Amino acid sequence: MTLYVGVALVTAAVVLFLLHPVIQGIHASLEREDDELTETEARKRVALLALRDVEYDFLAGKLDEDDYRTMKAKLTAEALDALAADEAAKGAGSHTGTAAIEAEIAAIRQGIQVGVLCHDCGYNNPVGSRFCSACGRSVAEPVPS
Amino acid sequence: MTLLGEFALWIALPVTAWGMILGYVGGRTQRGDLVLSAERSIYASFGLLTIASIGVTAAFLNDRFDYWYVSNYSNANLEFFYKVTGLWAGQRGSLLFWATLLGFFAVICALTNRQKNREFMPYVVGVLQTILFFFVVVLLFANVNPFERLVVNGMPMTPADGRGLNPQLQSYWMTIHPPTLYLGFTSFSIPFAFAVAALLNGRLDARWIQLTRRWILTSWFFLSVGIVMGMRWAYEELGWGGYWFWDPVENASLLPWLTATAFLHSIQIQENRGMLKVWNMSLVLMTFLLTVFATFLTRSGLIESVHSFAQNLAIAYIFLGFMAAVLAICTVLIVYRLPQLRSENQIESFLSRESAFLFNNLMLLGAAFTVMWGTMFPLISEAVTGQQISVGPPFFNRVNLPIGLILLALVGIGPVIAWRRATKKNLQKNFQIPVGVMIGTGVVLWILGARHPLALVTWSLSAFVLTIITTEFYKGTRARARIEGEGYALAFIHLITRNRRRWGGYIVHIGFVSLCVAFAGAAYNTDARFNVQPGDRVEVTSPYGHTYELTYDGLSISRGMGQRNLIWQAIATVSVSRNGKPLGIMTTEKRQYTNRGTQPMTEVAINSNLQEDLYLILSALNDIQGALAADSDAQGIDLQVLVKPLVIWIWIGCLLLAIGTIIALWPNVDRRRSSGVEPAVEPALAGAD
Numbered sequence: 001m002t003l004y005v006g007v008a009l010v011t012a013a014v015v016l017f018l019l020h021p022v023i024q025g026i027h028a029s030l031e032r033e034d035d036e037l038t039e040t041e042a043r044k045r046v047a048l049l050a051l052r053d054v055e056y057d058f059l060a061g062k063l064d065e066d067d068y069r070t071m072k073a074k075l076t077a078e079a080l081d082a083l084a085a086d087e088a089a090k091g092a093g094s095h096t097g098t099a100a101i102e103a104e105i106a107a108i109r110q111g112i113q114v115g116v117l118c119h120d121c122g123y124n125n126p127v128g129s130r131f132c133s134a135c136g137r138s139v140a141e142p143v144p145s
Numbered sequence: 146m147t148l149l150g151e152f153a154l155w156i157a158l159p160v161t162a163w164g165m166i167l168g169y170v171g172g173r174t175q176r177g178d179l180v181l182s183a184e185r186s187i188y189a190s191f192g193l194l195t196i197a198s199i200g201v202t203a204a205f206l207n208d209r210f211d212y213w214y215v216s217n218y219s220n221a222n223l224e225f226f227y228k229v230t231g232l233w234a235g236q237r238g239s240l241l242f243w244a245t246l247l248g249f250f251a252v253i254c255a256l257t258n259r260q261k262n263r264e265f266m267p268y269v270v271g272v273l274q275t276i277l278f279f280f281v282v283v284l285l286f287a288n289v290n291p292f293e294r295l296v297v298n299g300m301p302m303t304p305a306d307g308r309g310l311n312p313q314l315q316s317y318w319m320t321i322h323p324p325t326l327y328l329g330f331t332s333f334s335i336p337f338a339f340a341v342a343a344l345l346n347g348r349l350d351a352r353w354i355q356l357t358r359r360w361i362l363t364s365w366f367f368l369s370v371g372i373v374m375g376m377r378w379a380y381e382e383l384g385w386g387g388y389w390f391w392d393p394v395e396n397a398s399l400l401p402w403l404t405a406t407a408f409l410h411s412i413q414i415q416e417n418r419g420m421l422k423v424w425n426m427s428l429v430l431m432t433f434l435l436t437v438f439a440t441f442l443t444r445s446g447l448i449e450s451v452h453s454f455a456q457n458l459a460i461a462y463i464f465l466g467f468m469a470a471v472l473a474i475c476t477v478l479i480v481y482r483l484p485q486l487r488s489e490n491q492i493e494s495f496l497s498r499e500s501a502f503l504f505n506n507l508m509l510l511g512a513a514f515t516v517m518w519g520t521m522f523p524l525i526s527e528a529v530t531g532q533q534i535s536v537g538p539p540f541f542n543r544v545n546l547p548i549g550l551i552l553l554a555l556v557g558i559g560p561v562i563a564w565r566r567a568t569k570k571n572l573q574k575n576f577q578i579p580v581g582v583m584i585g586t587g588v589v590l591w592i593l594g595a596r597h598p599l600a601l602v603t604w605s606l607s608a609f610v611l612t613i614i615t616t617e618f619y620k621g622t623r624a625r626a627r628i629e630g631e632g633y634a635l636a637f638i639h640l641i642t643r644n645r646r647r648w649g650g651y652i653v654h655i656g657f658v659s660l661c662v663a664f665a666g667a668a669y670n671t672d673a674r675f676n677v678q679p680g681d682r683v684e685v686t687s688p689y690g691h692t693y694e695l696t697y698d699g700l701s702i703s704r705g706m707g708q709r710n711l712i713w714q715a716i717a718t719v720s721v722s723r724n725g726k727p728l729g730i731m732t733t734e735k736r737q738y739t740n741r742g743t744q745p746m747t748e749v750a751i752n753s754n755l756q757e758d759l760y761l762i763l764s765a766l767n768d769i770q771g772a773l774a775a776d777s778d779a780q781g782i783d784l785q786v787l788v789k790p791l792v793i794w795i796w797i798g799c800l801l802l803a804i805g806t807i808i809a810l811w812p813n814v815d816r817r818r819s820s821g822v823e824p825a826v827e828p829a830l831a832g833a834d
Contacts, residue, residue: 003148003149006149007149007152010149010152010153010156010193010196011156014156014160014189014192014193017185017188017189018160018163018182018185018186018189019182020182020185021178021179021181021182021185022178022179022182025178026177026178026181027176027177027178027180027181028177028178028180028181028184028259028263028266029177029260029263030172030175030177030180030263030264030266030267031263031264032263032264039350042350042351046417046419049417050417050564050565053417053563053564053565054563054564054565057563057564062561062562062563062571062575063563063566063568063571064568064570064571067563067566067568071565071566134624134628135624135625135628135643136643136644137643
């Protein structure tokens, strides 16, 4: 007898638990969350990551100076493209104008020549970086716009 | 409780079916209420499967021999501990246990993703419930229900006692080895579910990989540790001095490990370079299928093996059908999504880390293929010639040794070679010292008397790899120490914690080197057999040159009176000294258990140090009856003495493997979050190398 009561209780509990959202119309979210990277952000990240790899490999003596230069130039161009695309995508939603983006890209382009010191390890990073190529710590400063 | 468990298993059938259907339908129609209900079905299924598992355990603890499963795997005298673990002692309970563990991981997955990754979750739930549904169907309808009553000649029967547990399984390693492996098998379902969800919802960037990276590592961790535990069990319990025999079930657990290892490496190419998307999808599918295949092979008894249980063809067909269906559906999905799975980049140079990774993948897959072929060969030969012909360890060794050596070399080459493009000049510069150390090691070992070619190659390569990894650690630590002004110890710790994935990976690689060094030691195993009488003294020379003197002190007999299922126990005592210096006393035993009319079991004695293991086996008693009657003339025994160099480095290697994986798994504590810097970048950076 106890067994049948137990079985009945378990079954009833399970059925109620499963049907409750459908009957009451409780919806689980199916949306992509806000803090997730967008496609352009992801592209930007990959591009910056590649730059960091090249820096690291050069620093560790795994890359030749010539190769380092050619690859860095190429990857920097890619990274800038990605940055521009990301800014353009964001700009569509926010109020940043094209001029502002141009200015930012110019700043980054200039910064790559000038470089930014990692406040952690002192390594000279391109301004576009959000992290230090040498120690991996974040060097991201709010980019002036 | 047991009856309630049985009902719970039946209720789990519609619940898993409900979750499966609602997951897919909810995802397709984007109806949040259906998805929520499907997610709840995960919790419900896990609860029901847990009740069922407790039901089986209760049947064991209450000696319910009216159940087929309990009567075949337990008896009244079995130790409490082994009754509790009876759930995974045999096929039927194991399948339920598998499903329960998967339910557990599914619950963790559902709980941690209540607020995130919502676009994946409907299909993830659908896939997980499909797998669970399949296992519940197998349990209920494939003649493997653990709740089935014992029926003899059509009549229900309750025997006075059970048949007992196979004495070989009465070892603590055996109680933790299967669950550990099962944790590895089942947790791999989660990355698989995410991969299928990505195929279904069309989100085919590296997102599903980033989301499941921890799951993949967790699964890999349990697989690795589980496999080594199985080796340990074989080494201590089977009593023949080996740890790996290329047994079908060992192979079955190795297969998903090989593909999962390949996957762990190739996902880095997708994350870094946007390449190999189809390949990664195929690897995750393959690994999942192989975990199911391993479960199937262990539990079908299709191929003769030390582990296999009763032959059951019904379950074989159901498993094969399920695997074929999964393979077919996933292949169709991958083909359908091919346009979105195109590579974003191409390999720029043959000399690059990408191509090293690719080569590593080819080797691992090659190994997996040969192991698969060798394992299935008995079945293939039976189909063709009508006879089961098995290929022995020589086949596996011949193919896998070269592959292993190439992989070992790649472990060294990988870290030094740059992404995208490396130049010869650089490689030469970076490889000078390691290659020098490699050759030096080979020469020194040769001078010291090591002549076995494969062992020499393995050890020299290991020296090469260790030099490279040590150099990486040294360079990194030195740079940090210099730049930060930290002490070397602190700099070393910071180095690891700042990029756990990279340095954890290196530690895993050191563990792998340790394993290779130990395996090569087997080339110098010595094996001596003596027939000795009490007081006899024998000598054995170790490959290192020192001598063990062993004095057989005598035999002591104890009668078990049925406790712990022991009838009698014959313990041989041997005093051991090394080059005249006493090491102590070692005891090796023969045990006769009551159940199953088995042969007497051997308990070996192992004296282990960093150099080698001294391994004693009481092979046979000259006169069992005489010895049992305490006849002083019947004390002679066959004593087998093995010296096994470097075995301990297998267990040390496994420990390093585990430590490295845990370091790589450890969540990143983001200290920059508070300083207002975007935290999303950090996890990706951690994996940059």
